[in-house]
Every structure is written in structure tokens, then in C-alpha cells.
Amino acid sequence: MPSAEKIVELPLLAEAVHEPDVVARFEIRYSRFLDPKGNALRPLPDFAAGPAELVALYRGMVLARAFDAKAIALQRTGRLGTFPSALGQEAVAVGIAGAMRKEDVFLPSFREHGAQLWRGVSLVELFLFWGGDERGSDFAGPREDFPICVPVGTHAPHAVGVALAFKLRREARVAVCAFGDGATSKGDVAEALNMAGVWQLPLVFVINNNHWAISVPLAQQTAAATLAQKAVAAGIEGEQVDGNDVIAVREAVGRAVAKARAGGGPTLIEALTYRLSDHTTADDARRYRSDADVSPHWAEDPITRLRNHLVGRGIWAKADEERLLAEVSAAIDKAADTYLATPPQGAETIFDFTYETLPKDLAEQRRAASGAEPE
Amino acid sequence: MPSAEKIVELPLLAEAVHEPDVVARFEIRYSRFLDPKGNALRPLPDFAAGPAELVALYRGMVLARAFDAKAIALQRTGRLGTFPSALGQEAVAVGIAGAMRKEDVFLPSFREHGAQLWRGVSLVELFLFWGGDERGSDFAGPREDFPICVPVGTHAPHAVGVALAFKLRREARVAVCAFGDGATSKGDVAEALNMAGVWQLPLVFVINNNHWAISVPLAQQTAAATLAQKAVAAGIEGEQVDGNDVIAVREAVGRAVAKARAGGGPTLIEALTYRLSDHTTADDARRYRSDADVSPHWAEDPITRLRNHLVGRGIWAKADEERLLAEVSAAIDKAADTYLATPPQGAETIFDFTYETLPKDLAEQRRAASGAEPE
Amino acid sequence: MSEINLVQAVNLALARAMAEDGAVLVLGEDVAAEGGVFRATDGLLQRFGPDRVLDTPLAENAIAGLSVGLAAQGFRPVAEIQFTGFIYPAIDQLVNHASRLRNRTRGRLSCPMVVRSPSGGGIRAIEHHSESPEAMFAHIPGLRVVIPSSPARAYGLLLAAIRDPDPVVFLEPTRLYRAAREEIEDDGAALPLDRCFVLREGTDITLVTWGAMTRETLGAADTLAAEGVSAEVIDVATLKPLDTDSILESVAKTGRCVIIHEAPLTGGFGAEIAARIAQRGLVSLLAPVERVAGWDTVMPLPRLEQHYLPSEARILEAARRVLAYQ
Amino acid sequence: MSEINLVQAVNLALARAMAEDGAVLVLGEDVAAEGGVFRATDGLLQRFGPDRVLDTPLAENAIAGLSVGLAAQGFRPVAEIQFTGFIYPAIDQLVNHASRLRNRTRGRLSCPMVVRSPSGGGIRAIEHHSESPEAMFAHIPGLRVVIPSSPARAYGLLLAAIRDPDPVVFLEPTRLYRAAREEIEDDGAALPLDRCFVLREGTDITLVTWGAMTRETLGAADTLAAEGVSAEVIDVATLKPLDTDSILESVAKTGRCVIIHEAPLTGGFGAEIAARIAQRGLVSLLAPVERVAGWDTVMPLPRLEQHYLPSEARILEAARRVLAYQ
Numbered sequence A, B: 001m002p003s004a005e006k007i008v009e010l011p012l013l014a015e016a017v018h019e020p021d022v023v024a025r026f027e028i029r030y031s032r033f034l035d036p037k038g039n040a041l042r043p044l045p046d047f048a049a050g051p052a053e054l055v056a057l058y059r060g061m062v063l064a065r066a067f068d069a070k071a072i073a074l075q076r077t078g079r080l081g082t083f084p085s086a087l088g089q090e091a092v093a094v095g096i097a098g099a100m101r102k103e104d105v106f107l108p109s110f111r112e113h114g115a116q117l118w119r120g121v122s123l124v125e126l127f128l129f130w131g132g133d134e135r136g137s138d139f140a141g142p143r144e145d146f147p148i149c150v151p152v153g154t155h156a157p158h159a160v161g162v163a164l165a166f167k168l169r170r171e172a173r174v175a176v177c178a179f180g181d182g183a184t185s186k187g188d189v190a191e192a193l194n195m196a197g198v199w200q201l202p203l204v205f206v207i208n209n210n211h212w213a214i215s216v217p218l219a220q221q222t223a224a225a226t227l228a229q230k231a232v233a234a235g236i237e238g239e240q241v242d243g244n245d246v247i248a249v250r251e252a253v254g255r256a257v258a259k260a261r262a263g264g265g266p267t268l269i270e271a272l273t274y275r276l277s278d279h280t281t282a283d284d285a286r287r288y289r290s291d292a293d294v295s296p297h298w299a300e301d302p303i304t305r306l307r308n309h310l311v312g313r314g315i316w317a318k319a320d321e322e323r324l325l326a327e328v329s330a331a332i333d334k335a336a337d338t339y340l341a342t343p344p345q346g347a348e349t350i351f352d353f354t355y356e357t358l359p360k361d362l363a364e365q366r367r368a369a370s371g372a373e374p375e
Numbered sequence C, D: 001m002s003e004i005n006l007v008q009a010v011n012l013a014l015a016r017a018m019a020e021d022g023a024v025l026v027l028g029e030d031v032a033a034e035g036g037v038f039r040a041t042d043g044l045l046q047r048f049g050p051d052r053v054l055d056t057p058l059a060e061n062a063i064a065g066l067s068v069g070l071a072a073q074g075f076r077p078v079a080e081i082q083f084t085g086f087i088y089p090a091i092d093q094l095v096n097h098a099s100r101l102r103n104r105t106r107g108r109l110s111c112p113m114v115v116r117s118p119s120g121g122g123i124r125a126i127e128h129h130s131e132s133p134e135a136m137f138a139h140i141p142g143l144r145v146v147i148p149s150s151p152a153r154a155y156g157l158l159l160a161a162i163r164d165p166d167p168v169v170f171l172e173p174t175r176l177y178r179a180a181r182e183e184i185e186d187d188g189a190a191l192p193l194d195r196c197f198v199l200r201e202g203t204d205i206t207l208v209t210w211g212a213m214t215r216e217t218l219g220a221a222d223t224l225a226a227e228g229v230s231a232e233v234i235d236v237a238t239l240k241p242l243d244t245d246s247i248l249e250s251v252a253k254t255g256r257c258v259i260i261h262e263a264p265l266t267g268g269f270g271a272e273i274a275a276r277i278a279q280r281g282l283v284s285l286l287a288p289v290e291r292v293a294g295w296d297t298v299m300p301l302p303r304l305e306q307h308y309l310p311s312e313a314r315i316l317e318a319a320r321r322v323l324a325y326q
């Protein structure tokens, strides 16, 4: 499914050509498997044949949403810092993670906790990070995954470096980097896409297109008809998927990851979703969008969609749902309690990770901070 | 000639669609009028009907090349600083300038002196700039044109600001920004293209694609089949022209400028040319490319091509050529003498343009520099 | 006249400048409909319309760069960078172009632009939202660097910055945005961009600071006063160009000086002030010049943030050392 | 053993580091076939192949950013930024990521990378090719900033920088690249990254400098010696972390100090050194600490450049003022 088809190798010393001459042609394709009601629109991919993986994806989304709700509750009661909800976008993160292997490396933005949890970042670690504790980025699970990246798009070049490392070591591993629609306007993201193309890196970029960058709607972010076409500038493949259809996300990212692993180079995937929540707990979206803008998108809800599908196939019943919700909320409450019971690190840890070994003048500052007089 | 054709307005709340669904399609077109021998491949644009403008374009290229040769001679004899030759690329700069109006604003890179001269930057000013004198950027002619830009691509956002100024003031003016193939890898250029699209600015970007960024060939700069397709990422129009056919450059830029002036928005034009010279007088291109790489491109020479065309049409004769060369070299020698006879500015001028009015501590430094003791 | 806080004063100054000069534009991320994430540009879109208040795509480098283009064309862009943690992509444009355009064209083109950004910590924000990079800008010839510490100074200094013919980096202490309210007359009166402000007169020791740290510093001065020590508190306000004389005069009077800032100690702007005192004020020094600053570490996340920010206790400790010095 | 100049010493150190550690990569614009515009990476492609020496597209931000990714994966990228005038787009990655990765992951990920760049003026180069931005980096916690001033120190310090487990900004004085030759044994011996170098011992005055200015400073020391004044010349070499003790010891001995650097005076790193002396060395000061630096102006184009760069005459003038001070 080549998205970029090169018509003629441009002859520099060119013989006469008929004008006007089309020298390159591109198309962007869109894919989805389930309609908003959960009905299959086409034959499902293999992984969706049996219940196992679909149920896992479902659980991943439910867990992400439950974590989200808990995080907001903690923030509202002053026990967590500013938090960016992923409400309605769970299929993007979970679909990504479901398509990756353990040994791959994930470079998230800040709205992909569904993927981080799937990959083994613990609930406690996520609470710690959003609670303002650096230990929240010291993942016990996926040791090579990157921490949440707050400066928008700045992790895209990191992904290039990680993927280049894999390629140089001849490892069959893939880096997957997620960022938002707003990030696609950043120069570093464009530089990263271009470099991934030059070196044909095992790298998959996923645009978590929730149609808003805080208050800026997609139409004011770019004149591009799709964000997948950002790939054209880099000469790499780009495609678009329904980001609220976890099967579509899982399938498209799966294809891209397999291609990358096989040496086929990078891909840019635009996952179309919608930010149902405020930008963060510090935001009031009613300042710039109306409920009327938002409400239709509730009908797109990825969790309801997959649940309907599972129920329709007899894979999922009320009892399963209740069991899952109970299990998930128990896990989250337990993690929240652990987080809340975790005292901050000692003040000296401010110094201890600035360099591998503490330089002399910093050691003096450390002493001063601990109350002792400076030397 | 829309290069970006949007197939479907993406429905967020989408009804079932047939898969896989093409949501956007793009094509990049290439145009030229003269073959390398100077033969017309198709009916020429109106401006090329009579001799006047063609001869002017020819003169512009000859002047640029003669300036180039003189600059290199001065540098080799220690009377000018490092200089980037535009040998073989004259049609790009001259074609751009020929398509602009006086009131438009040009934002050059550092290899477009052909355009600067056309627009009224004086030979003396160019010598002064490359001779290391700030007065070389204080253009007496095009007061609003930007100075040569050394940090690659950093002037692209300036062009956005200039074009935005025109749009906000409802002025029928156009900003034209030129940069090289290497610049298309820079994030600021991508950001500028995207912003030009969002605001549909009266802005024309021209890529002076000479196929090299110092020692880095185009293939290592990007995986993109064309550079014109960088426009697709920004949702703006992009096209490719034979950059060694001054008629093609003049025609394509003319169309884009007219469209921009009429409110039709920005365009990205990739002009295909080749850097026949070293990158600069400080470079030795034989370290990274062979004569065999270069020599075929001599047959593309834009000046010979247009001369052959003019001669073939009986517009140009040996006598005209001799008159032109004499006139041009006289002008250049005179300008070089003036430059060489121009003493440097006083040391105090280092201070006088840092701010509109000299702050107190800088005034003290100025006194100190002039030998006087600091207060 | 109304009691307003610092961010409202910024808003008032922006509105005033836009009303009096049609060339003044406000641009940045979320400055229009949203009115800025801190509401600094609240209501400006409604009042001045979409041609004067522009939401930009998410691209700080180009925000600074397009401001250079607008300024060269005679506009007076006031660009907002949402947090100083995101101002770094704009540095290339500020250093290589905004600060040089006048000089490199020998005055033909100039760059009357302002880059505003909330700066500093203490708001329990997430990563990259609490930095104080003023020293990086104060080192750049051709730039002005201004940091207000009260609603009145925010109003007067921002008006001056917008009217200034050269580029100004205007860093607003986020911690003070809603900290205190002040009566402000919207009379369009600007404050000088080349003057320190003496917030409190004193004779025994000079405390030099700026931005949010003026609060802890004034607190320390109060404590000292209660102990019979008369501390003079200077708010530098405009770091570049620096009003050296006012600082030297104060040190000549007190003979003792402590410089306080939130940014990391090493290479912080306090070093420049101490260096100028060490050169031109040495004679009058009765004690070493001390600096109380952020540690030379990464700004911690909220849970440890309070251990990073210079506290009134640390200021007092340093002041007492300096005062006790024989 | 062979006599080589500074850029050849850089090349030798790179080759040595690459030979002894397969994790060391060289990347940047024109570093491969071209061997670097100054030939710093000459021959490395031929010797180590395209997997170890990579030409990148023209994108400084991503050059720094991809180095962070490589370093987090265990490589030791040595990235070349062609001139410091083009290092500004890399600052975002250096400040927001490279310098923080270890801290923000509590040591899980780290960033052993080096960013090399030719720095400073005096080569009659075109615009943006003559800047000295070291102070901007020396203010960033988590970074190391190193500037060699001789072939031997370039060799030893670059080896140390590449072996260092944390990010290092390594600024090479372009003016010295081919200025002097020195016998260098390619023994892989690194020099310490936390130590100043005393280039000349003296007892009457301390001249503190780094990089290219060591030449004019040593010249001034010679002139002073001829007049019977014994000047100690210190090459700071590693600005961050700063070896304060060596400087204080010297000042304790001489009681007089002049700091010399090429970067603009205000907010230059000389301020930090003067500030530390003003705090910890005040007792021993017999005269004001003077700084001789570039003016607070944009670096002029070549025709006026010599009026910008601190001259031996300006250093002598300051030294004599300081020596004459009673």
C-alpha cells in the first residue's frame, strides 16, 4: 500500500518532455474496521478473530479511563498536579501499545498513559509523575521507554536517535513515537520525520489527532487536509486511521511496526480522535468551544464501540464488565493509596542525579541545602 | 493547476465507508519551456513573446555571473571575504526577481545576488557585504528587502511576518523567500510553510535546489522524491520547474506571485538547478564529488541556453553580446574600485546600531573603545 | 482606578498599547479565544479583533521569527511564549536576528518586538513550567530584558517595552500573577527601562533582586528590621541594560550586599551584578558579596520544589553572614 | 609523536575515542566525506565507516535531539555543530533534555553525548561565524562546558569529554585551529574536566581566561614580565563545573585579578568568576577585579572585527590599572 508513488526519476540532463509533467503523485488512505456502533465494516484482522486480544485491548482502554478519572479526582482534591485527561482517546494509546513488542521502545507525549500502562509502567509510577515526583519516570518495567515529554514534539528527534541505535546495532526493534496534532506544526517534528526517511529507520510516528491544541482547533493549526500527509514532505509513508476504533489503530500500527522491523523504514500514522475533556485540569474548554461542538463526538466513544462489538459477538457479558470494573478500580485505588502513602524523596536528591558524580561546587551546595554551612 | 486535491471532507461522525478509502490525493508537476539547447518545447509565455524582457533576463544572468567571477577574483587575492558562487544557478535568482514588483519584498538566502542586483541592490553594496562591511546590507534601493541570510532557513519565518504584514494592511504586495535544498530539512522552514498555509499569506517560497548542501547530496538530505512536495505537509501548492530555464522560473514564480497578490495564498516552487562551483571560496568540492559528477551539468547552463534561444530567434547577435559583456564588466570594475576605495567605518559604529539610542553602560564602552578611559 | 493583580496589569497594559497604537499586535499560542493560559490576553480578541490578536500554530521558533518580519515591516508584535520552558526554540531568532537586525542593516531595518513569557517556579507546575532563563537573554547584545515584580511595574514596564524601538524579552513571574493586588491608574504612563527600583530604603545592607524573589527578599528585610537592621531592597527590574549606578550607590551607602535570584547560581545574572560591584564598588565593600540563588540543579518537580527556591531563611542566613562580617 | 595543530588534535582524539570504544559515533553536517569544514573529522569515515561517521541533514535541533536518543541507548554521540552561530537551534534539546534526562528519570536513562563546535572570532569569517556563546551553556545545570586552548589540551579534554557519562558542550577556538603546533603523544590520556590549568606562574597579578584569548593574555604576561611584573595566567578550560579553588588560590597569592574573555562582557562567564572572587576571595583582594571582554554589541563583520576582540593592549591597560591600584 505505497502512499508515495514516484513517477519519474528526474533526469537532470533532461530530454524534451510533454508539459505539464506530473513527476510525483501521492495519496493518503483512511482505514477503520468498526463503525461507531461497533459493527464490523469489513473482515477483521487476524488478531481480532478470537476474544483474547480484543478483550485485552478493551481492558487496556477501561484501565486507562479509570486511571484518568482517578487522577482527575485526586487533582480536584489537591492531591495530584495538573493532569491531561485522555478521555475518548484511549483507543489510540492502547492500539499503539498492543501493536508493539516488549523490546521495542515507546516515546510518549503526555496523553498516552493507556500505552504506558500496557507496556508495564505502573499505576503508582504514573501517579507519582503527575504528583510531581521524579521517581514516576524511573520505570521499573519498560526500562528503555522514554519518560512523558512535556515540551511538545521535542521527543520526535529522540525517537530518531533510538531508532538509529537499533539500526546501527542491527537489532530487530522498533521505536514508536506519539504526539498530538499541535506537535505536527513544530519544526523538530518535521526534522525528525525527514531524518527517519533519510536513514529509513525502524520508527513509527503516531499522531494522536484529537483536533485541539489547547484552544487552537486543527483548522488553525494547519491548512493540510490531513496530518498523515506530513509524511509526504519527508518522503515516507503516511496513512490515516479512525483513532476511536482500537482495532484500526492496532492493525495500522501493527503493519507499520512489522514493516519497520523488517527493514521497510518509517511510517507516519494519523489517528483521528477527539479530546472530550478539557485540555488539562487547569483548562476550561468552554472558553473556546461549546458543548454542541463536543457532544456528537461522544457517539464515537472507543470503549462503547468495542464493548458493543464484543457483546454483539457474544464475547462479553454484563458479568465480565462488572468483574473488569471491580478489578480495575481495586487496582487503581490500591495504587493511589500507595502513591499517597509515598513520602517525597529527601531534598538531597535534587542534587544527586544532576551528574553521575557530584562536582565539588555542587557538593558544597548540597551541604548548604542540608542546613550545614557552606565550606 | 491545483496540486493538492482534497477528496473527502473527513466526517468525524462517519457513516460506513468502503475500505481502503483514499481521503486525499496530491501530485507534483514539473515545467520547463526551453530544452538545454534553447529550443522551445511549448508555446512560450507572453512575456517571452517580444525581445525586451528576455534580453533583460539574459542581461541579469550575465551580470550575476560576471559579479560572481569578480568576487571570486577579489577573494583569491585577499580583497574579499569568503564568497558563495552562484555559477550555473543564475536563472533561479534572475527568474525570481523578474517576476516580482518593486514594492514586493525579497528575502534571499546567500546565493541569490542575481535577484538582489535586479531589485536594485548595488554592486558596491554586495561587494561591501561580502567584504565584511555592514553597510553592504543598508540597501539604498530596495529599502524593505531583507539582507542576505546566513543561518540557513532562518529567514523563512521572517517572510511569514512580512507577508502577514501585507495581508493585515490589505496591501497587494507579495513576499518572496528563497533558500536552498538543504534548508528544506530545517524545522523553521517547515514551520514557516505551515503558517503561510494557515493564514493563506501572499508569500512565495522558492527552493534553489542546486542538489548539494556543501558536501551533502540531495539524496542524503531527504527521502522525498521532490522538494516541491514539502508543500503538501503545509497544505499549500507546490510545483517544480527547470531552474536552469529562466523562462520557466520567471513564468512559475510569476504565476505564484500573481496568485498571491490576488489573495490566492502561498506557493512553494522548487527550482531544479546544479551548483557548478565549490560551495564557497573556502570549499574544495573535489573532496566529495568528482568532475564526472559535475561536467554533465555544464550542458544545462542557463546562460548558454537562453543565448542560444535568443540567437535562434534572431533577437541576439555577436555584437549585442560584446556590447553587453563590455558594459557589464565596466560596471563591475567600477563598483569593485569604489568598494576597494571605501575605508571601513569608524570603530564607534560597532556600538551605534546596537540599539536606537545608546544605553549608558554601552556609551561607556564606546568611550573606552575610543581610547578614552572608562568613567 | 481599580485593584488588580499582576496578570491583570499585563492585560491592561496590552489593551492600552493596542488602543493607542494600531501597529501593536498580540500573537502566540492560545492568546485569542482562550485569552492566554493565564488570561494575560483575556478580552483582547473581542475588543481588537482577529487582525490584532492572532492565535499561531504551535511553533515557538516561527513565532519569534515571524515577529521579526512583522517588526521589520513596522508592526509592534507582542508575542507570548506560553512558558519560559518553551522559549528555547525562539532563542535562535532572538540571538541571530531580532537582536541584530538594526545593526546588520546599519539602521535600515529594526525590530521593535516584545516576547512575553511567564517565568519562574513556585506554582507547583509540571515539568518545564518553572524555569528562570533570564541570564541567557541578558547576555545577548541588542536585547533588553525586563522582569516586573508588581502590578504597577508590570503595567508601566510592559508599556515601555512595547513602545521601545528594539526587541525586549519580558519575563513575568508566574508566582506573582495573582499574588497581590494593587491600585493602578490606566493612564498610559510607562516606567523607565534603564532604572532599578528601590523597594525599601535602608542603610545597613543592600539586598538586590528581581521578579518573584522580591517577596522573600522584602520578607527578609522585614525580619531584619525587627532585629534593628535596616536593609535596602533593590528591584533590578531591567536586567539589560543594567542600571549599575543605582546599585553601586546603595552599596556605597551600606557596604554590604546580598544578591538574590531564583535561577541557578552559576552564570545567573547575579554574577554580573556581583562582578560590577567587585570592580567599581570594591572600595565601599565591608563584606563579601553573597548570592542566594537556585541550586545548580535541574528545577525539581513540585514535591521538592520548595527545597530549590531560595527561601527567606536562606536570604536571612546570607544577610546575617554578611552583616556579621568584620 | 608528531607536531600537530589544535584541529588535528581534535581529529586525533576523535579517532582515538572511536578506536577504543565502539559506542562512540561522530555525526553532523559534512563530517563524513567532507571530513568537516575545518577537517576536524577528516579520515574518520574512511577509517571507521558510515555506521560510525554520519552526515546528517541540515537540522541542528534534530542533530542534538537524535544524539539524546542515541545516548539514551548507550551510544556516545559526538555531534558537530558547524559554527556556534548555528548552535542556537540545539539549545532547546540541550536545556530541556540532554541536561535533564538523568535527573528526570532518577538515573534510569542518561545522556553521554558531546556537542562540538568551532567558537569565537578572529578568522575574518562571514556573519554568524564568530560568536562565543559559552556563558549560555555554563548556566545550564547538568551540562559540562569545556574550551581547550592548545592542541594538547584539545586532545586530552576532548577524550575526557567523550568518556564523560554526562553531556558536554565542547567549544573549539576556531582562531587557534591552525595557530600553533605541538608535540602530542596519542596515548589516550585524558585531562581532568574539573581543573583549571596554570599556563604561567606568577606572583603579582592573576590573569584568568580561556580559549583563544589565552594567546593575547600570555602575550600581555610577557610584556608585563619585561616590565618586571610577574603575572600568573590561568586557563579555565572547564567552565562548568568551575574549579573555583585554583582561581582563589592564585588570587590569594597575587591579590589582583583581571578576567579576559571574547564573549560580550555583560553576563559573560567572567562575571561568574569575578562574583566567586568577590564572595570567597574578597579578603585577599588588593584591587578591583577587572574584566576585559568583547563589547556588549553584535560581533562586527570582519572589517571592524579587530576593534571588537579584546587586544593585548586592552588587557595590559586593565592589568596596569589593577596593578597601580592602592
Ligand SMILES: Cc1ncc(C[n+]2csc(CCOP(=O)(O)OP(=O)(O)O)c2C)c(N)n1
Pocket: A111, A150, A151, A152, A153, A179, A180, A181, A182, A183, A184, A208, A210, A212, A213, A214, A275, A279, C029, C058, C060, C082, C086
Ligand atoms: C513546545 C511547547 N509549546 C507549548 C507548550 C504548552 N502546551 C502544552 S500542551 C499544548 C497543546 C498541544 O497540542 P497537541 O500537540 O495537539 O497535543 P494534545 O494536548 O492535544 O494532546 C501546548 C501548547 C508545550 N508544552 N510545549
Ligand SMILES: Cc1ncc(C[n+]2csc(CCOP(=O)(O)OP(=O)(O)O)c2C)c(N)n1
Pocket: B111, B150, B151, B152, B153, B179, B180, B181, B182, B183, B184, B208, B210, B212, B213, B214, B275, B279, D029, D058, D060, D082, D086
Ligand atoms: C543553520 C545553519 N547550519 C549550518 C550552516 C553552515 N552552512 C552554510 S551553507 C550550508 C549548506 C546549505 O545548503 P543549501 O540550503 O542547499 O544552500 P546552498 O549552499 O546549496 O545554496 C551549511 C550547512 C548555516 N549557514 N546555517
Ligand SMILES: [Mg+2]
Pocket: A180, A181, A182, A208, A209, A210, A211, A212, A213, A214
Ligand atoms: Mg491535540
Ligand SMILES: [Mg+2]
Pocket: B180, B181, B182, B208, B209, B210, B211, B212, B213, B214
Ligand atoms: Mg543546495
